Amino acid sequence: MKTSIQALVRKLRARRGAAVLNPGETIGVAMLLSGAGGFLDAFTWLGHGGVFANAQSGNVVLLGIYAASGQWDKSLRHVPPIVAFFVGVFVAFRLRAHESRSARQRSALLSLSIEIVFLLVVAALPRNFPDIPIVLGVAFVAALQSTSFAKVEGSPYSSVMTTGNLRRTAELLFAGIFPPRDAVALHQSRIFMMVCSSFAMGACAGGLATAKLGNLSVLLPALALLLALVRCIDKRRDESSG
Numbered sequence: 001m002k003t004s005i006q007a008l009v010r011k012l013r014a015r016r017g018a019a020v021l022n023p024g025e026t027i028g029v030a031m032l033l034s035g036a037g038g039f040l041d042a043f044t045w046l047g048h049g050g051v052f053a054n055a056q057s058g059n060v061v062l063l064g065i066y067a068a069s070g071q072w073d074k075s076l077r078h079v080p081p082i083v084a085f086f087v088g089v090f091v092a093f094r095l096r097a098h099e100s101r102s103a104r105q106r107s108a109l110l111s112l113s114i115e116i117v118f119l120l121v122v123a124a125l126p127r128n129f130p131d132i133p134i135v136l137g138v139a140f141v142a143a144l145q146s147t148s149f150a151k152v153e154g155s156p157y158s159s160v161m162t163t164g165n166l167r168r169t170a171e172l173l174f175a176g177i178f179p180p181r182d183a184v185a186l187h188q189s190r191i192f193m194m195v196c197s198s199f200a201m202g203a204c205a206g207g208l209a210t211a212k213l214g215n216l217s218v219l220l221p222a223l224a225l226l227l228a229l230v231r232c233i234d235k236r237r238d239e240s241s242g
Contacts, residue, residue, distance in 0.1 A: 022151070023235035024108050024228075027191055030152035032228040033145060033159035034195045035202035036221035040138050040160075042206030043218060044081075048131040051078050053138035054146075054160035056085050080132060081139040088143025096148075105236065108148035112229050115141035119222040127214040134215075153191055162199045168192045 023029070037054050044053040052058040059078040066075035095107045118141050122134055142160045149159055157165050169192040176186025202221070209217035 022105060023232035024105070024149045025151045025153055026231070026235065027152060027194060029149070029228045029231055030157065030159060030191075030195050031198040032224045032231075033149055034162075034165075034198040035205075036224045036228075037142065037145070037158075037160035038162075038199035038202030038204075039206035039209075039221040039224075040142065040202075040218070042203045043210045043221075044135050044138055046207060047210045047214060047217075048135050049077055051081055051135055053081055053135055054085075054142045055162075056082050056139075057161070057163065081135050084136040084139035085143045088140040089147050091140075092144045092147035105232075109229060109232055111141075111144040111148040112225055112232070115145055116222050116225050116229065119218045119225070123216050123219050123222065125215045129215065152195060153188070155188060155191075157192065157195060159195075162196050165192050165196050165199070169196060 041052050041054045044051055051062075059082050063075050063078040063082075066072070066078075092107075092111060095111075096104050118137050122137070125134070146158055146160045150156060155168070157168065169189055172185045172189035172192060175182050176189050202224075205220060206217070209220055
């Protein structure tokens with residue numbers, strides 16, 4: 001375990017000393033994206049059929065639990081978001097195939113723009129609109145987001161799920177507080193703590209807003225994503241002019 005942690009720290013040092021970060025890798029953007037991810041999971045769970053649009057591990061677990069008890073109607077409703085997420089990842093990778101670094105940044109911004117537009121459409125839908133199209137759409141755009149924005153300050157993370165981020169937080173915190181107490185790992189652990197906290201706060205906001213506003217509540221994550229998009233565009237402009 002000590003050897004693996006040391007290897008992780010060496011990678012972090014190399015990344016930290018590398019070139020300027022991509023616009024989408026900054027902690028501010030990662031927090032905005034993670035907050036939106038937590039919100040949308042709460043939104044689909046509470047407002048659209050008790051399924052997760054982002055946390056596919058949760059859908060797989062519930063699919064298995066309901067299948068084991070013979071509740072096939074409940075089990076099968078967790079299949080569509082899994083499929084939609086899979087398709088979203090495939091589309092994102094297809095868009096990014098053989099692209100240059102700058103072209104990949106444009107594809108990431110396009111994916112974020114598609115997600116914002118979709119959420120604005122959802123916000124305009126009535127409360128009694130069928131659940132499946134909304135869940136499928138959210139799962140699809142979440143996959144685009146997760147695949148297009150896959151790093152924070154050079155380290156892999158997920159903006160739509162938190163299990164892996166919690167694991168990284170624990171690993172880095174261990175490397176930072178126990179001898180030889182690596183400062184780089186401790187810094188990275190703080191970053192992952194902030195990402196996890198943003199996801200939790202987004203889920204809390206999603207739970208409160210969905211109960212009161214229904215589909216209109218997705219204007220909040222749409223705003224967060226819009227702020228992330230603006231930050232990415234501004235940083236790209238700064239890099240181009242610098």
